[in-house]
Amino acid sequence: MVPVAGHKPELHAPAGRQLLTDHLAGLEHLITRANMPGHLDGLLAHHILAGQPVSFTWNIDPMTPAWFADNAHRLDHANGPAVLGYGLASFPSAMSATAREHLLTGLPKLMRRNPVQPDGVTFVNDPDQVVGIALAVNAVRDDLSTAHAWIAGVLQDPKLRPATLLLHIFQEHARHLVRTACTPLSDPRSTEDPADLAGLQWLATMAAHAGSRDTRDIRDLYSRILSAIMTGRVGQVSAPRAALLLRAVTHIITTSIDEIVLGPSHVGIILDRFEDAMRRWRFDADDLAQAIRWPITSEREVQDILWVILRPVFDDLVDEETLRKVGHSSYRADFGIPSLGLLIEVKYARKASDFKLFEKEIMEDYLAYLKENGPYQRMAVFIYDESASVQEHGTTRNAILAFDNITDVIIVSRPSHLPLPERIRSRAGRRARTRTARS
Secondary structure, X not given: OOOOOOOOOOOOOHHHHHHHHHHHHHHHHHHHOOOOOOOHHHHHHHXXXXXXXXXXXXXOOOOOHXXXXXXXXXXXXXXXXXXXXXXXXXXXXXXXXXXXXXXXXXXXXXXXXXXXXXXXXOHHHOHHHHHHXXXXXXXXXOOOHHHHHHHHHHHXXXXXOOOOHHHHHHHHHHHHHHOOOOOOXXXXXXXXXXXXXHHHHHHHOOHHHHHHOOHHHHHHHHHHHHHHHHOOOOOOOOHHHHHHHHHHHHHHXXXXXXXXXXXXXXXXXXXXXXXXXXXXXXEOOOOOOOXXXXXXXXXXXXXXXXXXXXXXXXOOOEEEEEEEEEOXXXXXXXXXXXXXXXXXXXXXXXXXXXXXXXXXXXXHHHHHHOOOOOOOOEEEEEEEEOOOXXXXXXXXXXXXXXXXXXXXXXXXXXXXXXXXXXXXXHHHHHHHHHHHHHO
């Protein structure tokens, strides 16, 4: 799918979800190129994702006798201790004691070298190595106490001048790992690189940077990251960059509501899953000794279900929101979410002809609800169709969506395992008559 210029992909639309899935699969493929035992790019990618589920099997563990036998010559160089740092942090094994012994001899050699070389070729300017060395120092802190003071001094050296924002981000993460003072980062608005943005988001989720977060800035950051992913502006990136992007998108999708500002469209996304959720709506068969049945016979029961669905997500959800009078008439919306400026109107259709009536009622409500009513500027409509008159859904949805500031029109049908209300009432009557006869 080729993005159209000026078009912002909708994450909740089926095509948008598929597009996002395809791009995330592409990022995972980039990571698999470095998915080999002891590969520093792969180890840093694994560290960034921090246990996040992926569709492939990790194969980067260096803590095996075979890897040590094949790489003994590498352990005296900076990349050797870096690999061991990742290994001890993520893959403790029977080889952990051997790894620590190598660090106790290898780190002092590294500490004697100039960490800020004029040509810039040093571990502190390599993202893979600077994070791995920080992990290595933490692993032997009790046995080599001088290493912590050394790495803290290196990371605080005023001569340290990271060439890129992403390098600065990884150096900052190394500071976070060894618990030394952080340094100011660039304003996110100063970069368009999606990996830079994902790296800034990564740091923003850490405790050391939590105090610097601003709701509006985070929302803008999330939007820019998703836009870059959805429009394919990531290019052929390294495994760590791909891991940053993959982690950022997963965090954006699964983050707690307290960490991200939701918009009115999220209400539609949640309510659009109503029919799937009704799969577990309880209505047991007659042959059960203690049948449990939750009938839905009126708008009231639908409102109850929507309250249970929406209230855990939106703390300020208000039911039966009373609005200002218009002329001689008073109006009361079924639900309101003041923080989103959104009203939600619920309807219950018993027959196909109800839909035409709803269109007229909603037009009247729409004019009254959004007329100088405090924070409320938008309205969503939810219709439960007892009659399963699906042939009417599209006409009514399109008619209502034609109104300005109607964000969503969600129309759902009665689940098949739930009988029509007339049958529920007649069944209850039969049970009552049976009990009377028995008594």
